[in-house]
Amino acid sequence: MTTTAPHTRAWQDVLAHIEQRLLDGSLLPGDHLPSERTLAADLGVGRSSVREALRVLEVLGLLRTHTGSGPESGAIIIARPSGGMSSLMRLQVAAQGFRVEDVVSTRLILETAVAGQLAEAVAGDRMPDLLPALEILDAMEVAPQPAEPPTPTEFLALDAQFHFSLAMATGNEVIAATMSGLRSSIESYSTAGVANLESWAATSARLMGEHRAIIAAIESGDPGAARASVEGHITQYYAEAGFGRPEHPFTPKGPHHG
Amino acid sequence: MTTTAPHTRAWQDVLAHIEQRLLDGSLLPGDHLPSERTLAADLGVGRSSVREALRVLEVLGLLRTHTGSGPESGAIIIARPSGGMSSLMRLQVAAQGFRVEDVVSTRLILETAVAGQLAEAVAGDRMPDLLPALEILDAMEVAPQPAEPPTPTEFLALDAQFHFSLAMATGNEVIAATMSGLRSSIESYSTAGVANLESWAATSARLMGEHRAIIAAIESGDPGAARASVEGHITQYYAEAGFGRPEHPFTPKGPHHG
DNA sequence: CAGACCATGTGGTATGACCACAGGTTACCT
DNA sequence: AGGTAACCTGTGGTCATACCACATGGTCTG
Structure with a gap:
């Protein structure tokens, strides 16, 4: 549309070619790409x-590569958006293209919507599959033995999986992948924020209780309660960890890049 | 965490190095990267x-490159997430990692949230800057002269800009970039869907009226009305164009990739 | 002083040469 | 005949080199 570049670069041609083959169905998830040398020649x-x-x-x-020979080798089409989302958002946060508070704010929107949808599904007798989420909760609650240190990093990883599994329960992979990216983009902040907590033991215990409450709200089929419980859950942690979003979105935040 | 790959690939090292320099602030938006040859040697x-x-x-x-010499040449750090989001989502849709209906559904969530936030801002006397959005509406309404064909593609491009500008008005670039990506990932479907409309003239006229209604709802400070107007706006177009989301999210949609 | 010229350094690309790797094939030994 | 070791082939991963087109800035020339 820009009409400025009559001269596309070679790698863009390759990209366009593969995208075209994806669109017309001649390249499906699981398929092998031609070898690099063949593709170059073609x-x-x-x-x-x-x-x-x-x-x-x-x-x-979109693809994974393996060296060697055999059916697993070469470049194979996959479709795992989460990894790409994570790379993209993580780097954008690093390059100051994304503000952390905007990431949190967006996460809040998506997660509350997820919880609301799940509750609505229950109310509408279309029971979503919450089993994966529950299994993660079980794993979280057996891990922190009183004798052992709570290992906040592992706990937060499971927490991320829990929220991700809720998104997956809606069947919407776009939301799930986006949430995954948002989460990982501020992962370092989350773990660093543990130091700001008064008591990790108390906070983790509270978080686990809130997880159960979220599930309960969903299973009760109350979208409002589900949304509220998720909102409180997320907001409070970020507030305690010391990098919550500002009280009002889009109040002046100053320039961030030119 | 996987502990499987002791042997990171060379390009990943480069990526990690640049990411680190972004994180520690030694590389800021606008800065030049060292030349490719220098970077390789270093x-x-x-x-x-x-x-x-x-x-x-x-x-x-994350960066743009220019050939030649001078201050514009070389690789310069930028932070324009929209392009990356678009590439990512477009390709994921092409590779069947994202379902179109999930894209639409996600867009609905984000756009209604945007409209709601803007209306809340008005109600809270924190007037957002809606001028850019209004200017786009003006441009849309002068373009379709009765003498000239309505040019649906141009119209839809301006429509996309309008929604994007609303997201930007919230100040949340994460939402704006995500919306931009969602939009462009199903752009081909949107334009192709024009053929399914009974009358493009009628539809475009309706869309323009709905845009004004969305603005009015926001300016009236009524979040519920703002959300509803956006939801109707988006849902109806996709329904008319023939690829709306299913009435219920996460009803079985069949396998999409293994 | 003005304009043409060229030296320099940039990204963009192609090519050839290796390497490590993993599977399949073949040959060999028991 | 069976099992096992060797090797052959093709893959991605990497590097070095040699060009090209391009844009700037300095220099030379009229």
Whole structure:
């Protein structure tokens, strides 16, 4: 649309070619891509250009590569958006393109919507599958033995899995992947924030209780309660950890990049 | 955590190095990266590996490159998440990692939240800047001259800009970028759906009226009305265009990838 | 002083040469 | 005949080199 670049770069041609093959169905998840050398010869570009395109696709979560020979080797189409989302958002936060408070705010919107949808599903007699989420809760609650240190990092990882599994329970992979990316983009802040807590033991215990409350609200089919419980759960942790979103969105926050 | 790969690939090292420099602030938006040859020498890798990492960063919207010499040349750090979001989501839809109905559903969540937040801001006397959105509406309404064809593609592009500008009005760039990605990932469906409409003239006229209604609801400070107007706006178009989301999220949708 | 010229350094690309790896095949020994 | 070791082949991963097009800035020339 820009009409400025008559001269697309070689790796973009490769990318476009693969995208086209994905769109027309000649390349499906699980399929092997031609070898790098073959692809280069077919498209009339150098192997390095092919590799640059494949690297992009790999980071975006569209393919995986294995060396060696056999059915597992080569580049295989997959579709795992979470990894790409995580890379993208993590780097954007690092480069100050995303503000942490905006990430938190967005997460809040999506998570409350997820909880609300699940509760509505229960109310509408379309019972979502909450089993994976419950299994994660069980795992969280057996891990912190009184004798052992609570290992906040592991706990937070399970917490992330719990929220992710709720999103997956809605069947909406877009939300799930986005949440996963949002989460990992501020992961370092979450773990660093543990130091700001008065008592990790108390906080983790509270979090576990809140998880059960979220599930209970969903299972009761009360969307409002489900939304509220999720909102409180997330907001309070970030507040305690010391990097909650500002009380009002889009109050002036100052420039962040030119 | 996987402990499986003791042997990170060279381009990942480059990526990690740049990410680290972003995190510690030694690389800020607007800064130049060292030249590819220098970077390769400094990190002890080949130039092609550096280029693979830079390609990833470029697609992710983290940097732009220019040939030649002078202050504009080389690789410069930027932070434009929209482009990366668009590439990621577009390709994930192409590879069947994202279902179109999930994209629509997610867009609905974010857009209604945006409208709601803006209305709440008005109600709370924190007037958001709706001027950019209004200017786009003006542009939309002068474009379709009766003498000229309505040019649906241009109209839809302006429509996308309108919704994007609403997201930007909240100040939340995460939402704005995500919405931009969602939108572009199903852009081809949107334009193709025009053919399913009974009358483009009628639909476009309705859409323009709904845009004004959305603005009015926001300016009246009524979050519920704002949310409802956005929901109706989006839902109805997709329904008319023939690829709306199913009436209920997470009803069985069939397998999409193994 | 103005304009043409070229030296320099940038990204963009292609090519060739290796390496490690993993599976399949073959040959060999028991 | 069976099992096992060797090797052959093709994969991605990496590097080095050699170009190209390009844009700037300095220099030379009129």
